[in-house]
Amino acid sequence: MKQMTGAELIVRLLERQGVRTVAGIPGGAILPLYDALSGSTLIHHVLARHEQGAGFMAQGMARVSGVPAVCFASSGPGATNLVTAIADARLDSIPMVAITGQVPLSMIGTDAFQEVDIYGMTVPITKHNFLVRSVDELLEVIPAAFRIAMSGRPGPVLVDVPKDVQNQIVACEDFPPPATPDAPPALDMAAIAEAARLINEAEQPVLYLGGGVIHSGAAQQAVTLAEQAGLPTTMTLMALGAMPVDHPLSIGMLGMHAARHTNFVLEEADLLVCVGARFDDRAIGKAAQFCPKAKIVHIDVDPSELHKIRQAHVAINGDVARVLEALLPRVEVSLRKRWLSRVESLKSRFPVPWANQDDPRTHYGLVQAVAAALDDEAVIATDVGQHQMWVAQAYPFRRPRQWLTSGGLGTMGFGVPAAMGAALAERDRTVVCFSGDGSLMMNVQELATLAEEWLNVKIVLMNNNSLGLVYQQQNLFYGKRVFASKYRGAPDFVKIAEGFGIPAVDLDTAANPRGTLAQALHTPGPCLIHVSIDREQFVYPMVPPGAANTEMIGG
Amino acid sequence: MIEQVAEPLQQSGFAKVILEIDVNNHPGVMSHICNLFARRAFNVEGILCMPVSDGKRSRIWLLVFEDQRLEQMVRQLEKLQDVLAVRRHSAGHEVFERLEDFFH
Numbered sequence: 299m300k301q302m303t304g305a306e307l308i309v310r311l312l313e314r315q316g317v318r319t320v321a322g323i324p325g326g327a328i329l330p331l332y333d334a335l336s337g338s339t340l341i342h343h344v345l346a347r348h349e350q351g352a353g354f355m356a357q358g359m360a361r362v363s364g365v366p367a368v369c370f371a372s373s374g375p376g377a378t379n380l381v382t383a384i385a386d387a388r389l390d391s392i393p394m395v396a397i398t399g400q401v402p403l404s405m406i407g408t409d410a411f412q413e414v415d416i417y418g419m420t421v422p423i424t425k426h427n428f429l430v431r432s433v434d435e436l437l438e439v440i441p442a443a444f445r446i447a448m449s450g451r452p453g454p455v456l457v458d459v460p461k462d463v464q465n466q467i468v469a470c471e472d473f474p475p476p477a478t479p480d481a482p483p484a485l486d487m488a489a490i491a492e493a494a495r496l497i498n499e500a501e502q503p504v505l506y507l508g509g510g511v512i513h514s515g516a517a518q519q520a521v522t523l524a525e526q527a528g529l530p531t532t533m534t535l536m537a538l539g540a541m542p543v544d545h546p547l548s549i550g551m552l553g554m555h556a557a558r559h560t561n562f563v564l565e566e567a568d569l570l571v572c573v574g575a576r577f578d579d580r581a582i583g584k585a586a587q588f589c590p591k592a593k594i595v596h597i598d599v600d601p602s603e604l605h606k607i608r609q610a611h612v613a614i615n616g617d618v619a620r621v622l623e624a625l626l627p628r629v630e631v632s633l634r635k636r637w638l639s640r641v642e643s644l645k646s647r648f649p650v651p652w653a654n655q656d657d658p659r660t661h662y663g664l665v666q667a668v669a670a671a672l673d674d675e676a677v678i679a680t681d682v683g684q685h686q687m688w689v690a691q692a693y694p695f696r697r698p699r700q701w702l703t704s705g706g707l708g709t710m711g712f713g714v715p716a717a718m719g720a721a722l723a724e725r726d727r728t729v730v731c732f733s734g735d736g737s738l739m740m741n742v743q744e745l746a747t748l749a750e751e752w753l754n755v756k757i758v759l760m761n762n763n764s765l766g767l768v769y770q771q772q773n774l775f776y777g778k779r780v781f782a783s784k785y786r787g788a789p790d791f792v793k794i795a796e797g798f799g800i801p802a803v804d805l806d807t808a809a810n811p812r813g814t815l816a817q818a819l820h821t822p823g824p825c826l827i828h829v830s831i832d833r834e835q836f837v838y839p840m841v842p843p844g845a846a847n848t849e850m851i852g853g
Numbered sequence: 854m855i856e857q858v859a860e861p862l863q864q865s866g867f868a869k870v871i872l873e874i875d876v877n878n879h880p881g882v883m884s885h886i887c888n889l890f891a892r893r894a895f896n897v898e899g900i901l902c903m904p905v906s907d908g909k910r911s912r913i914w915l916l917v918f919e920d921q922r923l924e925q926m927v928r929q930l931e932k933l934q935d936v937l938a939v940r941r942h943s944a945g946h947e948v949f950e951r952l953e954d955f956f957h
């Protein structure tokens with residue numbers, strides 16, 4: 299018979315689950331758990347400077363590894379500070395387990411010091427959540443949290459543990475086994491056969507890959523399907539890397555900031571094979587006018603995504619990797635010469651504006667120069683804004699999990715802590731975070747954590763001294779009434795980094811910017827690379843609000 | 854960031870539907886379910902919940918207006934970890950009718 303406190307039990311169960319890094323910040327209601335964690339020789343605790351940073355570090359770990367990652371926060375403000383990172387994980391389907399301290403059971407509901415109903419608050423932004431009311435429940439709840447986070451469509455799970463539950467003694471014969479994912483849904487062979495028939499009969503099919511392809515590890519199967527059936531392939535923001543951009547069948551990212559030819563190819567499609575994507579409004583524009591001539595095959599592990607935005611002709615609920623494997627032997631080999639040459643002609647008629655830009659002090663040139671200095675093993679994270687879209691458009695992504703970005707929630711401040719999480723999970727990789735001067739300020743405090751952990755994270759700061767994407771919107775759609783989007787002050791980011799103990803270089807003043815950039819990227823450890831970017835550079839092409847995807851402006 | 858331009862929400866119809874939902878019985882379940890409907894501005898006309906068998910489970914009866922989004926709502930409901938089964942009945946089902954005596 300084993301006897302221990304609830305807090306010790308949580309730590310043992312995390313260790314047994316394979317958790318080796320936890321990011322968090324302690325506080326009164328979670329001190330028993332921190333006390334127990336101090337005795338762990340297996341788990342490395344990363345002391346964030348803000349709980350949102352801890353949440354995004356956990357996300358970064360989960361995004362590069364695909365395995366649920368853990369963050370800790372105390373009750374009250376600690377827990378509410380986690381909320382944005384949890385919501386972000388929910389919208390991008392990231393497996394994460396957040397453990398929060400709570401006031402003792404008997405004080406719940408009394409407005410006790412640092413009491414908030416984090417359980418109630420996180421109902422709509424978690425995949426599931428728990429308020430643990432007795433220490434025995436932990437034996438079930440902790441494995442269940444991991445199982446739920448990683449099964450089917452992944453997502454965040456919150457476990458709120460009152461302080462007295464952490465201190466209660468629990469006795470058990472054996473620890474519960476570490477969680478494993480639930481079995482995927484059974485294969486719907488009839489629907490798979492029907493999908494194969496539609497693919498074989500189509501004249502102008504397009505493959506549309508979403509983040510589900512990354513989550514389910516189905517990139518290889520998706521590329522094989524494209525090659526076998528001659529399918530031009532587009533990816534959502536979340537799926538970048540599923541097919542290498544320079545693959546002859548890739549037509550790049552679709553949607554609001556897609557290349558023109560991508561949206562035109564989609565317009566002509568007579569069959570759309572949607573795999574692990576969800577017809578998000580940023581990707582498809584006006585729903586009714588998206589792929590107006592196409593029949594739709596929709597494959598997703600989440601049944602509630604099927605028929606949600608567009609009625610599918612064939613809807614297949616299942617793990618996309620397994621469904622694609624079952625589909626492949628039924629799909630005929632096709633060269634599809636006529637359609638692919640049509641796609642090629644659209645490609646050459648509408649060349650992308652980011653090709654062959656090589657001045658590293660311009661937005662696209664900088665993205666290209668970073669890519670040229672690195673290989674495909676590097677991880678690329680971004681914050682949110684114009685810089686994010688420029689990287690999505692111009693960086694040559696070539697492998698799944700190479701790309702970490704806040705897609706669904708679009709959270710400024712995501713970049714630095716997420717990049718740190720990636721570096722914590724995979725210490726051998728170089729992790730680059732493209733950021734904007736607005737976004738960087740939203741979690742700038744984590745530079746202190748970065749210096750402490752001395753992670754291999756390079757922050758490429760594209761500084762236009764403004765909230766660039768807002769500035770762009772106001773210029774294009776609000777009669778140039780620029781308001782609250784230009785900064786009046788101009789902090790010295792090089793000094794800020796150095797003040798935190800992080801080396802920094804400024805490409806603005808570098809004699810040889812390309813060489814300085816490469817050297818900064820190749821020196822192990824953290825670094826901030828500062829580049830001024832012209833504020834008048836906008837993200838193009840662009841689908842204006844409310845328009846169909848073919849009504850792009852610019853570019 | 855950029856405002857979404859969407860079609861206005863469709864009005865719900867007048868036909869009523871009854872949903873019978875088997876759930877795990879613990880204090881958070883109702884909030885998970887009600888949240889789902891409230892978020893989508895789906896008016897729940899009637900709600901009834903009692904534990905069944907050994908008290909480990911409850912059954913929730915919901916009276917809602919038929920709406921083109923109902924199909925999707927049911928799929929979302931089925932996704933909740935504590936929801937074990939969802940069954941649909943037409944408005945003719947007697948569960949709410951028998952209760953009407955208490956609402957005069």
Ligand SMILES: Cc1ncc(C[n+]2csc(CCOP(=O)(O)OP(=O)(O)O)c2C)c(N)n1
Binds near residue numbers: 682685686733764768
């Ligand atoms: C937390 C948060 N607040 C506000 C926004 C709205 N927003 C989207 S992009 C943007 C500007 C981003 O500025 P910056 O990080 O400097 O990037 P840039 O667009 O200049 O490249 C803002 C305010 C957001 N996405 N996230």
